[in-house]
Amino acid sequence: MTPDKHPLEHWVHRTLTSGVVVSGVLLILGLVLTLVRGEPRPVGPPPGLRAILRGVLNGEGMALLYLGLLVLIVTPVLRVAVLAIGWLVLGPRWLAGVALVVLGLLVVGIVLGVG
Amino acid sequence: VYLTPALVPVVLLVGAGTGVLGALLGTGGGVLLVPFLVLALGVPMHYAIATSIVSVIATSSAVASSNVERGTANMRLGMTLEVATALGALTGAFTAGLVSPRTLEGLFAAVLLPVALLMWIGRASDGADDTPTPAPTDPGLLGGRYVDETDGYEVVYRVKRVPAGLGISFLAGNLSGLLGIGGGIFKVPALALLCGVPIRAAAATSNFMIGVTAAASAFLYHGRGEIRPALTATAVLGVLIGSVLGARLNRRVKAGALKRLFAVLLLAVAVQMFYRVASGVAR
Numbered sequence: 001m002t003p004d005k006h007p008l009e010h011w012v013h014r015t016l017t018s019g020v021v022v023s024g025v026l027l028i029l030g031l032v033l034t035l036v037r038g039e040p041r042p043v044g045p046p047p048g049l050r051a052i053l054r055g056v057l058n059g060e061g062m063a064l065l066y067l068g069l070l071v072l073i074v075t076p077v078l079r080v081a082v083l084a085i086g087w088l089v090l091g092p093r094w095l096a097g098v099a100l101v102v103l104g105l106l107v108v109g110i111v112l113g114v115g
Numbered sequence: 116v117y118l119t120p121a122l123v124p125v126v127l128l129v130g131a132g133t134g135v136l137g138a139l140l141g142t143g144g145g146v147l148l149v150p151f152l153v154l155a156l157g158v159p160m161h162y163a164i165a166t167s168i169v170s171v172i173a174t175s176s177a178v179a180s181s182n183v184e185r186g187t188a189n190m191r192l193g194m195t196l197e198v199a200t201a202l203g204a205l206t207g208a209f210t211a212g213l214v215s216p217r218t219l220e221g222l223f224a225a226v227l228l229p230v231a232l233l234m235w236i237g238r239a240s241d242g243a244d245d246t247p248t249p250a251p252t253d254p255g256l257l258g259g260r261y262v263d264e265t266d267g268y269e270v271v272y273r274v275k276r277v278p279a280g281l282g283i284s285f286l287a288g289n290l291s292g293l294l295g296i297g298g299g300i301f302k303v304p305a306l307a308l309l310c311g312v313p314i315r316a317a318a319a320t321s322n323f324m325i326g327v328t329a330a331a332s333a334f335l336y337h338g339r340g341e342i343r344p345a346l347t348a349t350a351v352l353g354v355l356i357g358s359v360l361g362a363r364l365n366r367r368v369k370a371g372a373l374k375r376l377f378a379v380l381l382l383a384v385a386v387q388m389f390y391r392v393a394s395g396v397a398r
């Protein structure tokens with residue numbers, strides 16, 4: 001597949017692969033740190049993004065796990081965004097509209113879940 | 116539920132097993148992962164479903180990436196049907212938050228029955244002709260074209276009965292959000308038989324879609340604290356390893372007998388889950 005001939009496929013491929021690789025690395029690191037240090041299991045509602053990032057900076061395994069899982073969950077959302085932009089620029093425009101509807105539904109999920 | 120270091124290799128192995136089976140049988144591993152977590156490890160049903168949903172995202176993203184590259188995943192059709200699957204997943208995940216684990220187990224067992232049946236008879240659709248007759252030269256708005264790897268010919272197809280495809284996609288998304296399964300087992304035959312999509316493209320497009328479907332519901336499970344980080348991370352890593360292995364094995368293994376064995380296994384799992392629901396073990 002050449003990027004010039006199939007730019008959208010290329011970007012979707014790159015988005016999905018990057019998401020899986022980044023989250024995979026974070027999950028392995030987080031899992032190793034959590035198990036080696038015997039970090040306590042989390043209780044109560046999940047931490048917010050700011051708390052997760054603070055935990056990552058402090059080298060907490062559990063925070064790395066949460067970040068890895070969030071990166072994985074957000075990867076398909078980014079793929080929809082990439083296609084929305086791609087179709088908006090390259091056409092057909094009506095498909096960009098469809099992608100924006102899907103993106104809207106995913107945002108509803110985010111708001112209902114963690115909003 | 117506490118993932119002890121001793122359980123890590125077990126969950127990793129089971130994740131890998133479901134990943135391999137998913138790649139070989141063309142079904143998401145959720146139908147096996149959820150019952151294993153619940154029946155063998157005693158993980159609460161909602162946590163098991165959440166774990167499966169995140170694993171589905173991992174498999175879809177990893178596998179769809181190469182299917183998009185090959186051109187078998189139809190992104191235009193996939194995105195259109197994702198409107199229905201995402202809506203279905205949101206309502207499914209919302210409903211799951213309202214019902215008891217016992218109800219979910221009963222529903223899961225009930226859904227396993229048609230899954231087992233489709234797996235048993237699935238060989239008929241495997242042999243379906245990839246070339247629609249008469250072969251169109253223009254794929255239309257939602258159709259597609261790809262080069263068949265086995266014979267090197269270009270396959271061109273149009274999509275029929277889009278409203279029916281949207282209806283099935285909503286139901287598949289709903290099951291995914293409610294029970295943590297990918298839903299491809301229902302979507303792929305429907306896309307092939309109802310909408311005229313060649314089976315290879317139907318499977319690749321379904322796989323492309325389930326990541327977005329599962330992501331729509333995953334946020335709700337995350338918000339309810341049902342995604343247990345260490346358990347889910349271990350299962351996800353196992354499933355990813357298994358998917359890679361399975362994709363390599365896929366070209367060498369004949370899936371026919373394996374599918375029938377898997378169908379029997381699913382039936383046995385369904386019976387055990389029904390028993391737990393009836394006897395009150397599941398609450």
